[in-house]
Amino acid sequence: MKRLTLVSITLALIVALAGCGGGGGTTFGGPPAGGFTNANFTGTYSFTVVGSNQGGFFTIAGSVTANGSGTITSGTVDINSPGTVGAVANVAASGTYSVKADGRATANLVTSSGTFNFDFVILSAQRALVSRFDGNASASGSLDLQTASAFNLATLAGTFAYNLSGVDGPVQNTEVSGGVFTVDAAGDITAGVQDTNDNGGLSTNAALTATPLTMSAPVNGRGTLAITTAADGTRHFAYYVISANQIRLIETDNGPVLTGDAFRQTSTTVSGSFAFTASGTSTHGAFAVGGILNTNGSGSILSTSMADSNNGGTLLTNVALTGTYTVAASGRGTMVLNGVTNFAIYPSSGGLQMVEIDAATITNGTAFQQSGTFTNGTITGKYGANTTGLISPTVEFDDIAQFTADGAGHYTGNLDLNDGGLLSVGLALNGSYTLSATGRATGTMVSSFGTQNVIYYAVNGTHILYIEIDTNTVAVGDIEQQP
Secondary structure, eight states: OOOOOOOSOOOOTTOOOOOSSOOOSOOBOOOOOSSOOGGGSEEEEEEEEEEEETTEEEEEEEEEEEESSSEEEEEEEEEEETTTTEEEEEEEEEEEEEEOTTSEEEEEEEETTEEEEEEEEEEETTEEEEEEEETTEEEEEEEEEOOGGGOSHHHHOEEEEEEEEEESSTTOOEEEEEEEEEEOTTSOEEEEEEEEEETTEEEEEEEBOOBTTOBOOOBTTEEEEEEEETTTEEEEEEEEEEETTEEEEEEOSSSSEEEEEEEEOOOOOOOEEEEEEEEEEETTEEEEEEEEEEEOSSSEEEEEEEEEEEETTEEEEEEEEEEEEEEOTTSOEEEEETTTEEEEEEOOTTOEEEEEOOSSEEEEEEEEEOOSOOSGGGSEEEEEEEEEEEETTTEEEEEEEEEEEESSSEEEEEEEEEETTEEEEEEEEEEEEEEOTTSEEEEEEEETTEEEEEEEEEEETTEEEEEEOBTTEEEEEEEEEOO
16 A cells, blocks of 8 residues: 655654544553563565654665564665655664564564664465654555565566556655566566656656666575666665565655555556555645545446545545546556546556656555445454554654454554654554445544544455544555455
8 A cells, every 4th residue: 555655754752742533641552461472473575664763754665574573583674764864775683572462563674874763463374564663764565475486576577557656866856657668588678668747847657778688686585676767867776575476665765755666567457346445645735535436447437436535634535537548558557537637557466556656646556456345344353454644744653553353343452653753553443334335434533542534445344444533634554454
């Protein structure tokens, strides 16, 4: 899922904020229940988080090896923080971690550039949702088990769709970029196109320059990649292999500073119903949108589609959508909604990647194909969640949570919160929702952080997206089922 791009933020590290909906003192939940232990975090994982620190935009990506008993035995990270240390590449890391019974966990990662503390919720042996959890920064992202058999160029050869967000350099204006590239078994980029929205400055459908040996062979799952267009110049990335179908990218230039994922493109067909969220900034500040896209498979967005948006605190809910879309042989497409909102789109194994190409709104996100039928009973069992957002309008918060849903529109659990550098662990969490047949649900998330009014968009019973619709908070989130 795409996180909010947070630009030119100074964390209010010594100010106690009331939170989204106000509220009183800290309320702690019950003891964590479940069967997770340190042994559920075993193997080599790639992670990335995106957020803010005292210098503004911050991102870190890397790979860590966990031994199943509480030690991170080795790792490598790339850091890019244009307002503080700049770009720091290929730094060795080690550390420790501890997993609670409900799957919530903590880790500290020690590097020569400092110690980074993380909070995460394990979804399975293959995946977790992550937040940066210390007083120096707040950020969110994900962590995924790496497949060692994919650590070679022959396995990675083919076409990938990528989706990146961040800032354009030291000034830290919001920038989003996406595209497709084809790489051969020697690491040559042979074809592709790219779209970039740099604070409203657009470069669309720009051809990638065919360049030899521009993707290095991954060493222990990490390699380097350069992408060049005449419009945007050459961008240099470190990449981490997750599987034959997914790599994680972090830019190692001083500007722009972009991060995201690339997914294999095996088909350019767009058909059926999708749940989506996208986020970034607009001329009014932070921006988030979510909705349901119903397509006919032949270029039309059906009138049963809808969207909700939070534009710097200005709310629009349940807005009817119609539109058109097309995908070219290059693997790049366009989507026009209600005649005014324009996206470049890239079908992929990781969903329909979306980059907005409008001057007034700089967002990106992903639309996921829906499956199954939707009732309150669709959401049943144990889930992990991650939220990232901005509070009126300059302080970032990030959280992870674990909860159990009863299948009747209610859930309870525990929340760990980084509220502008102020940390709370194990806050009691409860929520409610009413899921319609379209997969859209209005609901609340309630903790001592406040009452957050949210709208959920179910992909299926195991994956739900959401945005917050409070006037003083703009946020997006992701919920995924635990076993």
